[in-house]
Amino acid sequence: MANISNTLRTPLARMKFSARKLVISGMQHLRLISSLVQGEPKGPEIKCDIPGPKSKQLITELSVIQNTGSVQLFADYDKSLGNYLVDVDGNVLLDVYTQISSMPLGYNHPHLLSLLKDSHNVKTFVNRPALGVFPGADWTTKMHDVLMNVAPQGLSALQTMMCGSCSNENAYKTIFIWYRRVQRGENIDFTRVEQESCMVNQPPGAPDLSLMSFHGAFHGRTLGALATTHSKYIHKIDVPSFDWPIAPFPKYKYPLENHVQENQAEDKKCLEQVEDLFQKYEKKGKNVAGIVIEPIQSEGGDNEASPEFFQNLQRIAKKNGAALLIDEVQTGGGPTGKMWCHEHFNLDSPPDVVTFSKKMQLGGFYTRDELKPQQAYRVFNTWMGDPGKVILLQGVLDVIKKENLLSVVQTSGDKLLKGLKEFQQEFPSLVNSARGRGTFLAINCASSQLRDEIVGKLKKKGIQSGGCGEVAIRLRPALIFQEHHADIFLDRFRQVLLATK
Ligand SMILES: Cc1ncc(COP(=O)(O)O)c(C=O)c1O
Known part of the structure; x- marks a missing residue:
């Protein structure tokens, strides 16, 4: 591809190449070229420019009652x-970027609209119950x-929540x-x-217990969750906040x-430090009751850890009588090509707790029965x-199954990752460390400033992407993102990199 890219420097060569590709893929992959959402x-x-004049006006109006520093449009x-x-x-x-990774079927999916x-x-939808007291007749079903x-x-127990x-x-x-x-013992x-x-x-009554988390983690902004966000x-x-142990998360070389x-x-x-922290906090009188970890640290920069890391972490947790909580709020619901990212890890036994939200439409957590x-x-x-929201989730899961979206994710993701890896070869001074699973992908930029510049330039070319951590651009498309969308994204990204060189 690096060679092909070199031959495609003139607009005419690129047009001919795209046209040929379209004809070939049009013949071979007719189904993939047709969008999963009609129209x-x-x-x-x-x-x-974005924000445009109407967005700017609305930002000014909202600013009167709220801080709008984060509003893009x-x-x-x-x-x-x-x-x-x-x-x-x-x-x-x-x-x-899909609303910070929370739109499984993109916008206005006809099946979801039809549910109404x-x-x-x-x-x-109209009669939202206090579920703990007055659940509706069909809630258990x-x-x-x-x-x-x-x-x-x-995991056979479930508690639904909000976010x-x-x-x-x-x-x-x-x-x-x-x-x-x-x-205490049971009785x-x-x-x-x-x-x-x-x-x-x-x-x-309020015991001095602690929960271990990892540097770079993000588990939310409420007080307890914030104590584990870094x-x-x-x-x-x-x-x-609490004095709870914080372990190093692996930092890999690519x-x-x-x-x-x-x-x-x-x-x-990193695992040695996890073990040390168990000892250290026990000595302090703050036993570690559990470990919370993301399968891929998301807000913190799309930092990955190997399946072996997770397997050993689970063994250490078990050895110390602590629960292992895998936070699948961002990774859950299919973007890694499996319903749950930890399914990629081949753990010895199920994790004790798995939390979810975002693509699952509502929050909650599964636990072992115990x-x-x-x-x-x-x-x-x-x-x-x-x-x-469970009605919407049912609709989402029906479409995932009917359209085989987990395999669409895998195919589109493979294409995206291949493209990102080619960019890191072609533009090594700009981007590096392409990584991820499914369409849950990221690439690092040479600096934070460059990352922000590239995200801005992508937007000017019509791509809504997002950053995470210090230097990463993260991809979080919907599960209906297909190969032809990947082509558009990669083409615009390449244009931006060429113009930035
Ligand atoms: C892994 C992870 N956990 C927890 C949260 C917090 O979710 P919410 O913003 O819905 O409170 C997020 C949000 O981005 C997340 O990525």
């Missing part, structure tokens, strides 16, 4: 379709048919409650001292195949999930 735009279309969700996000100024962007023609579904149907193997942060927050509580139950009631001391945040200071500064030994040594070094709380109201809130 989807043929490609990006940029009409003005105002979208037109009536016009957005499939893989294309349309903004209020009429710009049409190929979206490889059913009056039972409409009533489910829905939990089985939808959420348990895609449960990670070996990713509150799923982790409540999963952490579940771990602490389980850990104390194991310590021992809470003592009066425990009952009274917990009311004033003191041990033994990706950017701006998320944490000024907010009191390409992986050229650095096998160094990366194995890196795994070993971790299910024994008393009511210990893990509880008003909504505890949303049956309306």
Whole structure:
């Protein structure tokens, strides 16, 4: 491809090449060229700077009541379709970021829209229940048919929640409650001292336990989850937190195949520190009740760790009587080519807890049966999930199955990753370390400044992408992102790199 790229420097050569490719792929892959969402735009279309005048006006209006520093544009969700996000100024962007990785079927998928023609579904949307107290007649069936149907193997208990942060927050509580139950033994009631001391945040009722997390991790922004988030200071500064252990997450050298030994040594070094932290916190009187980890650190820079790292981490957790929580909020729901990313790791046994949100439409967590709380109201809130979102999730899962989207993800992802790897060879001073699974991919830029510049230039070319960590550009397209979308993305990315050289 590097050679082909060199021969394609003139616009005419590129046009001829694209035309030939289209004819060939048109003949061979007719089905893939047709979009999975009918009527989807043929490609990006940029009409003005982004944010354009209408977005700017709306930003000014919103600024009166909210900080809008993070708002990039105002979208037109009536016009957005499939893989294309349309903004209020009429710009049409190929979206490889999909609302921070949370749109499994892109915009306005016809099957999801059709679900609202059913009056039972409409009533489910209108009457949002306090699920812990007044679940609807079909709630248990829905939990089985939808959420348990895609449960990670070996996890038979489920609690729905709202967002990713509150799923982790409540999963952490579940771990602490389980850990104390194991310590107490099954039949021992809470003592009066425990009952009274917990009311004033003191041990033994509020015990000095801890949860281990990793440098670079992101698990959310609520207080407990934030204590385990370590990706950017701006998320944490000024907010009191816990003294809990933080272990190093492996930092690999790329390409992986050229650095096998160094990366194995890196795994070993990090795992030794995990073991040391168990000892250190036990000595401090703050036993580690659990470990929380992302299968791929996402906000922190798309940092990967090997299956062997995860296997050994699980063994260490078990040896120390701690639970292993895998946070699949960003990786869950199919973008890595499997429903759950940890399925790639071939663990000895199921993790103890798996949290989800984003592409799954609602938050929640699966656990081993043993971790299910024994008393009511210990893990509880008003909504505890949303049956309306489960209807949407059912629609999403039906489409994933019918359209075989996990294999679409794999095919599109292979093409994207190949393209990214070619770019790192062609533009080594600009980009490096292409990596990931499925379409859950990233590439590093030579500096933070360059990364921001490239993301900005991509937007001007009609590609909505996003950064993560210090220097990475992350790809988080919808599961309906096909090879022809990958071609458009790679073509625009290459144009940006050529113009940046
Ligand atoms: C791995 C992970 N965990 C938790 C969260 C928090 O989810 P939410 O923003 O829905 O609270 C995120 C959000 O990006 C995430 O990527």
